[in-house]
Amino acid sequence: MIFRLNPSSGIPLYLQLMEQVKHAVETGALREGDQLPAIRKVAEDLVMNPNTVVRAYRELEHEGVIELRHGSGAYIKESAGTRAKVIHKAQAAVQAMVERLASLGLTEEELRRIFENELAQSRAEGRLGTAAGGKA
Amino acid sequence: MTDFIIETNGLTKSFKRQPALRGLDLRVPKGSIFGFLGRNGAGKTTTIKTLMGLLHPDSGSARVFGVPVADADRSIEIRQRIGFVTEDKELYPYMTVEQIVRFTQPFFPKWRDDLERRYVKMFELPPKRKIADLSKGMRSKLMLLLAISRGADLLILDEPTDGLDPAATEDVLRELVAIAASSGTTMFFSSHQLAEVELIADHIGIIDQGKMIVAGSLDDMKAQYQRLQVVFANGVELPARWVEGVEYVRREGRVVSILASRNVDAIVEQARSLPGTAVERFPVTLKEIFLEHVRNN
Numbered sequence: 001m002i003f004r005l006n007p008s009s010g011i012p013l014y015l016q017l018m019e020q021v022k023h024a025v026e027t028g029a030l031r032e033g034d035q036l037p038a039i040r041k042v043a044e045d046l047v048m049n050p051n052t053v054v055r056a057y058r059e060l061e062h063e064g065v066i067e068l069r070h071g072s073g074a075y076i077k078e079s080a081g082t083r084a085k086v087i088h089k090a091q092a093a094v095q096a097m098v099e100r101l102a103s104l105g106l107t108e109e110e111l112r113r114i115f116e117n118e119l120a121q122s123r124a125e126g127r128l129g130t131a132a133g134g135k136a
Numbered sequence: 137m138t139d140f141i142i143e144t145n146g147l148t149k150s151f152k153r154q155p156a157l158r159g160l161d162l163r164v165p166k167g168s169i170f171g172f173l174g175r176n177g178a179g180k181t182t183t184i185k186t187l188m189g190l191l192h193p194d195s196g197s198a199r200v201f202g203v204p205v206a207d208a209d210r211s212i213e214i215r216q217r218i219g220f221v222t223e224d225k226e227l228y229p230y231m232t233v234e235q236i237v238r239f240t241q242p243f244f245p246k247w248r249d250d251l252e253r254r255y256v257k258m259f260e261l262p263p264k265r266k267i268a269d270l271s272k273g274m275r276s277k278l279m280l281l282l283a284i285s286r287g288a289d290l291l292i293l294d295e296p297t298d299g300l301d302p303a304a305t306e307d308v309l310r311e312l313v314a315i316a317a318s319s320g321t322t323m324f325f326s327s328h329q330l331a332e333v334e335l336i337a338d339h340i341g342i343i344d345q346g347k348m349i350v351a352g353s354l355d356d357m358k359a360q361y362q363r364l365q366v367v368f369a370n371g372v373e374l375p376a377r378w379v380e381g382v383e384y385v386r387r388e389g390r391v392v393s394i395l396a397s398r399n400v401d402a403i404v405e406q407a408r409s410l411p412g413t414a415v416e417r418f419p420v421t422l423k424e425i426f427l428e429h430v431r432n433n
Contacts, residue, residue: 010419050317
């Protein structure tokens with residue numbers, strides 16, 4: 001598994017690492033039962049703080065993506081695979097929508113703004129669930 | 137029992153009536169890699185020398201491992217547990233690499249021969265060469281070797297990668313990370329390279345004019361800080377008072393740029409309450425946080 005981080009993007013590194021693990025699960029690069037690299041190895045490979053890796057793994061465990069087994073490492077959980085299927089469906093829906101809107105002449109930037117605005121609105125009105133499962 | 141490896145309260149120090157530290161409060165959590173940032177002359181080296189017991193503060197207190205650094209009876213105990221890389225990378229110039237290693241070793245009961253061998257090899261240090269004939273980069277590496285091999289619980293590193301080329305910098309950072317991961321060593325390091333701080337530090341402190349102006353967990357800071365770009369409708373009056381957490385507001389025509397240090401959701405809500413506004417949120421880099429604070433202090 002190859003992770004890449006962008007330290008100067010302003011996005012906390014543990015969030016970047018979490019996103020990449022989740023993305024890998026969504027694309028099938030990581031599957032149920034696969035083992036994630038050890039904390040020390042990730043820290044050395046990416047030259048990043050080991051505490052940050054620990055934090056990313058803990059949050060992923062909290063979100064139900066991985067399971068931390070004491071002494072033997074981190075594994076992708078079964079339920080993460082089910083989640084990946086739901087996300088696959090969502091991707092297809094978004095893809096169809098993007099194609100339709102693009103055919104109406106909307107640019108990437110315009111779409112991004114509309115999407116982000118809609119998400120912010122939904123968040124403000126409490127219609128969005130949080131990563132841990134429940135609604136905010 | 138303290139969870140802070142380094143703790144100072146109200147440190148002050150002046151040189152010829154010129155204040156270098158003006159009430160510095162510093163807390164370095166156990167097991168953290170703490171990036172100590174500040175402009176030249178902000179007081180970084182004075183702080184580090186005070187922690188090493190090389191300077192005595194005019195007032196205030198400093199503890200390392202919970203022991204007051206002013207406690208002369210226990211200063212050896214503290215020093216045996218700390219590895220240093222000083223800013224000037226000064227070592228006895230007439231000794232060879234081999235000699236300084238053999239000279240240093242007996243002072244430290246927990247000396248790690250395995251680490252010594254590993255770094256002599258990795259840093260490609262010529263054992264028979266005199267320190268006077270080493271390049272600045274090689275001296276940095278030698279100091280790191282001496283600091284790391286003593287099996288320290290705390291590394292205090294004053295610009296450890298200064299003078300190193302990018303490949304050597306990468307090597308050094310990777311080793312620091314490996315040591316932190318394997319032995320939980322606390323590291324306190326100063327640097328001007330914000331990109332490297334952003335990678336390996338989990339806590340940062342920004343010192344300016346002898347005072348700590350920002351300190352905390354880097355991830356928390358990045359999560360709390362955001363830049364908002366707000367586009368207002370024509371003729372809209374900006375609020376006279378913004379919600380707490382707005383660090384600055386810059387207006388250019390209908391576009392307003394806001395740096396928020398906390399309370400972002402409340403600030404977005406306030407901006408949205410004005411007619412016809414569109415708000416975009418952007419992440420903030422360490423560089424932006426640093427520049428904003430030292431410029432506005």
